[in-house]
Amino acid sequence: MRDAVAAASLALCAGTCAQAADKPPIVVGAVSSLSGPGASSASVQAARAYFDTVNAAGGIQGRRIDYTVVDDQMRPDVARQGAAALIDDVRVVALAGGSSVLECGVNHARYAQARLFNLPGAGVDPACFASSHIAPMNAGPYVSTANALTFVHQVLQRARICVVSPALPGMTDAFTQAVNDWSRRMKAATPSLDVYRLEDALPAVVQRVAARQCQAVVYTGPEGPSLAWMRESHPALAGIPVVLLTASYTSHTARRLSDLATTEAIYAMAEFDPWSSSSMQTTDWRRLLVASQIEPSSLSQGGYIAARALVQVMRGMEGPITRASVADTLERTTLWSGGMMAHPLRVAADGRHALNRSALPMRLIDGKWRVAHHGWITD
Known part of the structure; x- marks a missing residue:
């Protein structure tokens, strides 16, 4: 080639x-x-x-x-x-x-x-x-977090939403504001926001989030931490849809999570046209x-x-x-x-x-990302 x-x-x-x-x-x-x-x-x-x-x-x-x-x-x-x-x-x-x-x-x-x-x-x-x-x-990540919340709230129709965010430099306050602004605009219950340090032990974070009895989780981290979260969060959060941000819309993530996707609903917010x-x-x-x-x-x-x-x-x-x-x-x-x-x-x-300011929800099915919603979601 x-x-x-x-x-x-x-x-x-x-x-x-x-x-x-x-x-x-x-x-x-x-x-x-x-x-x-x-x-x-x-x-x-x-x-x-x-x-x-x-x-x-x-x-x-x-x-x-x-x-x-x-x-x-x-x-x-x-x-x-x-x-x-x-x-x-x-x-x-x-x-x-x-x-x-x-x-x-x-x-x-x-x-x-x-x-x-x-x-x-x-x-x-x-x-x-x-x-x-x-x-x-x-x-x-902030606009995509809001778009992910809209997708969960309006399309998946889940009311109790948990947001999980690794503490990256200068980003925690912005995620907090994005979640609170979304709640005000949508007149919806404010999602919980759990922030953790990348060096924290994930099992304790998973247990804290699981105790909130989430109906869906939006995870805001980059691809590497997202993969670690998906692995560690099972089985404590099994059966709960997880929406990842656009950094996880990759063929690498699709390969790594293909086994989980056979039983779990795993989504990613694509900020550009899907590869298909x-x-x-x-x-x-x-x-x-x-x-x-x-x-x-x-x-x-x-x-x-x-x-x-x-x-x-x-x-x-x-x-x-x-x-x-x-x-x-x-x-x-x-x-x-x-x-x-x-x-x-x-x-x-x-x-x-x-x-x-737009994103298209994708779902991981049979090892490939498929369009999960008919239209772009715009914050």
């Missing part, structure tokens, strides 16, 4: 790569959590794969894209240093495709000051969704992942969308591609419409972005 992709790339490149080599590259950066608990490289892998296809076709305005990714190691000081290096590099026109647990909170003010836009494939911490120069492709979709964008993403040997996941969808959106913006520019011109274009352009999301996404000059 890789040989075929290489041959196709050479064919596309003929007559244009020499020109691209003579011009300075367009530098795009990312600060992403590639190591540490809950870290993942899927988003930046997919973004890099998309940029590679653009380069293989001659780049943009005859310039190749140089994708520079910084691993923040889930440490604020490293995230700060990595962002500073990208900000200080005047060649960096934008950031795209990152997926960091904490870097938005650390760096958002400096991105605004430098007028450097960041389009994460997956935003995680609260500042990702409330910053003038950060516009994630995903709906994020026949849309042109999803088909192109799937083909790119197969060629690049990247596992399907919502994170890889987000990275792909971020890279494609930025390329679309830059391809529409007639003048020089610089940090300032990219910022100007982003602020006056509809960023993405029809890109595996329920609604168009827009970056606003005043920071009032129109971000992704």
Whole structure:
């Protein structure tokens, strides 16, 4: 497969790569959590794969894209240093495709000051969704928690809902607010919220949650802790539907939990089109992942969308591609419409972005994720 992709790339490149080599590259950066608990490289892998296809076709305005990714190691000081290096590099026109647990909170003010836009494939911490120069492709854990609660309340028709959340840096208060805001909007009983540290012994947490006699559980953690929770929560919570967030909508989770799914109702909230979709964008993403040997996941969808959106913006520019011109274009352009999301996404000059706020419930059946509800749920 890789040989075929290489041959196709050479064919596309003929007559244009020499020109691209003579011009300075367009530098795009990312600060992403590639190591540490809950870290993942899927988003930046997919973004890099998309940029590679653009380069293989001659780049943009005859310039190749140089994708520079910084691993923040889930440490604020490293995230700060990595962002500073990208900000200080005047060649960096934008950031795209990152997926960091904490870097938005650390760096958002400096991105605004430098007028450097960041389009994460997956935003995680609260500042990702409330910053003038950060516009994630995903709906994020707080909106998805609210959408999961709506799915449980309105579709599964369960009244007594328990939310379980590992205590990740800077996220506990945001989950508490998301749960309380949902309860007020829906005029529903406030779900219980059990927060635990990742180093806590899970059996005690499971027993505490089981004592609440939940009719359904929404688990808000990343994929690794989600898998651990699903294993440890049985048999104490057997027979109770569990809704995971989009980080668990992966083929890896499907394989690991396929045995449990034969007797239990396991759901995940997909923030982008399901992999079974026949849309042109999803088909192109799937083909790119197969060629690049990247596992399907919502994170890889987000990275792909971020890279494609930025390329679309830059391809529409007639003048020089610089940090300032990219910022100007982003602020006056509809960023993405029809890109595996329920609604168009827009970056606003005043920071009032129109971000992704939708999710589609999926259920694990026979080792595969299947659409569990006919329509998108939007917070």
